[in-house]
Amino acid sequence: MQLRILGCSGGVSSGQGTTAFLVDNTLMVDAGTGVETLTYQEMLQVETVVLTHSHLDHVSHLPFLLNNLINSAHKTIQVYALHHTVEALKKHIFNDVIWPDFTTLPTHDRPCVHLNIVKYGDVLSFGDKQVVVLPVHHSVPTAGYWIGNEEAAFAFSGDCSQNDALWQALNNLPPVDMLIMDNQYSKIDKSISELAKHYYPDALKFDLEKLNYRPSLFISHLPVHHKEMVMKEIRKVLSSWKPSVLEAGQIYTVATAKKQ
Numbered sequence: 001m002q003l004r005i006l007g008c009s010g011g012v013s014s015g016q017g018t019t020a021f022l023v024d025n026t027l028m029v030d031a032g033t034g035v036e037t038l039t040y041q042e043m044l045q046v047e048t049v050v051l052t053h054s055h056l057d058h059v060s061h062l063p064f065l066l067n068n069l070i071n072s073a074h075k076t077i078q079v080y081a082l083h084h085t086v087e088a089l090k091k092h093i094f095n096d097v098i099w100p101d102f103t104t105l106p107t108h109d110r111p112c113v114h115l116n117i118v119k120y121g122d123v124l125s126f127g128d129k130q131v132v133v134l135p136v137h138h139s140v141p142t143a144g145y146w147i148g149n150e151e152a153a154f155a156f157s158g159d160c161s162q163n164d165a166l167w168q169a170l171n172n173l174p175p176v177d178m179l180i181m182d183n184q185y186s187k188i189d190k191s192i193s194e195l196a197k198h199y200y201p202d203a204l205k206f207d208l209e210k211l212n213y214r215p216s217l218f219i220s221h222l223p224v225h226h227k228e229m230v231m232k233e234i235r236k237v238l239s240s241w242k243p244s245v246l247e248a249g250q251i252y253t254v255a256t257a258k259k260q
């Protein structure tokens with residue numbers, strides 16, 4: 001299984017877009033600003049988008065992706081997200097004010113996008129892949145995802161802070177080869193981190209101990225400013241995990257978690 005990182009930063013700067021991953025060219029996980037690194041031809045290959053939550057850094061480029069596809073022969077893009085996320089998209093983006101209602105355009109019968117509601121624990125099938133909706137804890141209702149096939153799997157925390165449910169769910173699923181966890185803040189910003197419901201290194205360490213095994217660990221959602229400082233702290237706190245920075249522009253083969 002091929003995992004291409006289009007963006008995975010906590011903010012934007014040159015070469016550092018916000019969260020968007022592409023699995024085997026057709027399945028997108030989140031649609032942040034990283035989407036703009038795709039060519040038009042690559043956008044045409046996207047069939048399905050699973051969204052973690054409604055925050056702008058995870059959905060900002062869904063409207064632009066759809067806008068590129070609306071006049072093509074592309075079939076309806078299937079978006080899967082929690083009820084809260086779907087309602088937020090309808091009310092605040094596809095509302096004919098911020099952006100056209102692409103759920104009814106160009107025609108009601110063959111719209112550009114269909115918004116499907118999922119709930120925690122749902123298992124979706126796309127080709128050879130299964131996608132499990134994971135419970136996580138953030139400032140708005142948020143889903144993580146376990147994505148795997150017969151050979152390999154990875155899991156992504158979305159945006160997350162301390163909880164038990166995610167770890168219980170992961171312990172009850174086939175082990176992942178690659179675990180992608182978000183960490184936006186340093187311990188210096190512990191109070192902001194707790195307010196924003198994001199992990200900081202000590203909290204992440206505490207929660208990782210709840211997992212029954214040790215997959216390769218990758219860190220996403222690092223801040224644009226002080227990225228190196230936060231990663232240095234993570235490497236120290238999680239030294240036994242040997243965490244790697246998830247890198248935008250890289251293609252990972254999930255089976256071995258090595259960069260190609």
Ligand SMILES: [Zn+2]
Pocket residue numbers: 053055138159
């Ligand atoms: Zn968020």
Ligand SMILES: [Zn+2]
Pocket residue numbers: 055057058159221
């Ligand atoms: Zn985020």
